[in-house]
Amino acid sequence: MTHEPPDDEYSIHWIRDVVDKVAERNVEEYRISSGKSVSGSIHLGFMRELVICDVIMRELRERGLKSCTLFIVDDFDPLRSLPGSSSLSLDEWAGIPYSDVPDEFGCCQSYGEHHANELIETFPEFGVDPEVIWHHKLYETPEMKQAVRTCLLNTDTIREILIEYVARDFNDEQQKEYIESIRSWYPATVVCPDCGRLQSGAKGEIVPNRVTNYDAEKDMVSFNCPACGHANTLPLDSIRVKLSWRVDWPAKWHVLDVTCEPAGKDHAVKGGSYDSGLEISRRVFGWEGPVKVPFEWVRIGGRDMSSSEGIVFIPKRWSAIAPPELYRFIMLKTDLNRAINIMPEKVPDMTDEFERLERTYYGIDAESAIDDELARLLYPLCLSGAVPEEFTPNIPFKFAIVMSQLESVIGSDMVMSRSEYAIQRQYSLESVSAESRRNIRRRLDRALKWVQEFGSNRDRVDVPDLVPSSIIETLTELDIRFLQGFLEKLRAEEMDDETLQSAVFGIARELGLKEKRAFVVLYRILISRKSGPRLAPFINMLGRDWVIRRITDALELVG
RNA sequence: GGGCUCGUGGCGCAGACAGGUAGCGCAGCAGGCUUUUAACCUGAUGGCCGCGGGUUCAAAUCCCGCCGAGCCCGCCA
Structure with missing residues (x-):
């Protein structure tokens, strides 16, 4: 039996499925959000999330819906560790919000701002343009203060949710322990007015400056700073309070009215922070929360990218060696649940592939392995700006x-x-x-x-200023006659690649010089190696005049 | 211990949700008017579809089990 493929049952690309789901929310404005902690340089992998947000927004607009993207700089998180290259002292700054830690490079307001700006500067090139929201400033708004209050008032519910989501896979003993530990727990921490810390200790031995009591009637918050020992009870409005992990996220969703937020697999796993956040959205903030779009991570050269460990490969470095549109293309063509392993040494091949897509889009390639409809959808989404009316040629x-x-x-x-x-x-x-x-x-x-x-050694071309005498010495009588013949031919006429390539063979054969030897001699004269880029195009790149001079000089050295 | 994702020619991947002769790119190989060289074009080669079992006339595809890789699952983010 044969199957007529149903036209609209399965979409051609994941973007369509995701946007369908988001559009079902039927809201006035679709707000697509993303966020990143600024613990160090923000690596290229995070750009995947920004690109996903961006294409969702673009496709929603394509459907005539109002949409925007947000990028939340999580600079109110406390500093836990520092990259090895940092000149800052961990003892001095651990536990302090990134927005309060100085910028060691002196160009930005804070440690957090510095690393965020490093990324934000690349937005135009990568074609993303989200509204940037600074976490520490968000916490100063009345809306966020109110959300904090809501969470403190609903501490019981939040405890229930956490027990349900976090402890569900524990064994009995672990469960008992967890429930016990959370009994007097509040979902918020305080920036100590004395020492400025949200928590004491660095990675591995952290003790948060947790709210120890909340008096709802007086709106007073108690705390006992583990870093400096300062204990106090103060009005909520007079101190800086930050919601805990798993609670902060749904509060932001609520305050910023987020319709959809993609999440890396670490957050998106079943029972993970995203799911508990959705539950908090429902039971504490009284709405369904954003559409979850899980996606896999980006690796580079088979290694994880991580700000704290692993290799640092920031977006700026990518745009220095490869087109940002190519990055978008790789992100878009790969299924969301596939890990992407970027191999920088494959940039030339990948660029070729992207340009096949481009030519398919403009109908320049008569036959193409790339599906027409896919090209129509994908190509515009890869560009950082509007699609030019006409194909703009570039060199391969x-x-x-x-x-x-x-x-x-x-x-x-x-x-x-x-x-x-x-x-x-x-x-x-x-x-x-x-x-x-x-x-x-x-x-x-x-x-x-x-x-x-x-580049590999084969890719590198190094033309020495002069032909080394060691190479001149290897030239035989016959080699010299060949060079003279070739020189004559070069002087006589401008040749295209094909003619020139033939000339090398022709002259060598006439003189009884082995063809292979002819090439070796020429490569040696030009780049001191016995092989190199395809010869005729290479000579034409250098130019006739230059090559004539080069060979003349070499022959003079022979004496 | 619990969960999620992945395992297809040397490498990177598509095909799996709708079961029916296994595709693409790169590398490699062979050719491009008696002219091998690494922009370009053409062609052929190359795969027990991780392993074992089941369902079916038919399984890379559906079901069960196993193995391997990655990730998540206390506090903190």
């Missing part, structure tokens, strides 16, 4: 790898004009647009950085 990344390394040899003007010429030939263009020229420039810059950081 792999061409740029070689070309960009020649700047120091032939100068950047030559590199640009030869790159433009390559595009003109490839797409049969009369002229190259200003936009294309900007693209070329960007690509050359990225290709050069890429090859320096991630």
Whole structure:
């Protein structure tokens, strides 16, 4: 039996499914949120969450719905550890909110702001534009104060929920212990007015400065700071209070009226903080809470990215070596529950793949392995800005790898004009647009950085100023005659890649020189190696005049 | 101990929710008008679909068990 594939039962892409679900909320404005603790540099993986938020927003707008994105900088969290590179003292700053810790680099208001800004600066390139909300400032608003009050008033309910969600997989003894430990627990901590700490101790031995009592009638909060010993009972309005983990999140959802928030797998697991947060939304704040969109993590080169341990690979570093649109493409094409392992050394190949999508979108490739409808959906979502009316050609990344390394040899003007010429030939263009020229420039810059950081030895091209005498000495009588013949040919006429490649073979054969040897000789003269980039295009990149001079110089050295 | 996700040619992945001859990219291999070189084009090769069992005329796909990898599950975030 055969199946007619039902058209609308299963969607072509996860974005459609997610947006369908979000749109069901039927609200006036769809608010898509994300948040990040600023314990250090925010790595490239977090950008996945921002991109997910962004495409949900874009698709909602596409459907004529009002939508925005939010990015909450969790800078009111207490500092627990410092990266090894930091000059700050952990003893001095542990337990203090990131917004109160100074910026050791001196350029921002605080430790938290510094790391947040490092990320925020890359937003335009990556095509995201969320409203930035500073957690510590949010806590100063009357709405958030009221939410804190609501949580304190509903402490019993919150305790019940936590026992239900956190302790459900415990054995009897663990359960008893947990219930006991939470008996006099309040869902909030206090910034000590004396020492400025939310908690004492660093990672592993933390004791929070927890609210020890809340007098609802007088709206008074008691605490007993474990860091400095200061104990007091003060009006809620007069002190800085922060809600606990698992409670803070639903309070923010409520105050900011969040419709949807994606969550990494650590938070999104069944019974995890997201689920308990939804339960708190229902039973404490009286609404259903946001639409949960779980997603897997991003790894780089097979290793986890983590601010505290592992490798630091920040978005800025990505945009220095690869197009941000490519990052968005990788995020969008991969299913949400798949971990993404980014391999920087594959950037050239991945860029090619992305450009296949681009050409499919513009209908330039006659046949394409990429589905038309998928290209129509995905390509615009990959771009950081509006989709240009017409295809804007660029040089292939792999061409740029070689070309960009020649700047120091032939100068950047030559590199640009030869790159433009390559595009003109490839797409049969009369002229190259200003936009294309900007693209070329960007690509050359990225290709050069890429090859320096991630290129293999084969990718690296190093043209020495002079041909070393050690190489001159290896030239035989026949080699020299070949070089003379090739020089003549070069002087005689401008040749395209194919003609030039043939000329090498032709001249070598005429003289009875082994073809392979001819190539070795030329590569040695040019780059002191016995092989290199495909020869004729490489010579044309360097330019006829330059190569003529090079060979002439070499022949002079022979004497 | 409990839970979630993943396991498909050398590498990275699609196909699994609707069971019916196993696809793509990269690498490798062979070719591109008597011209091997690493922008480009063409072609062929390469897979007990983690293992075992079950359902079915038919299983990569559905069900059960096992193995392996990753992650989450006290406080704190």
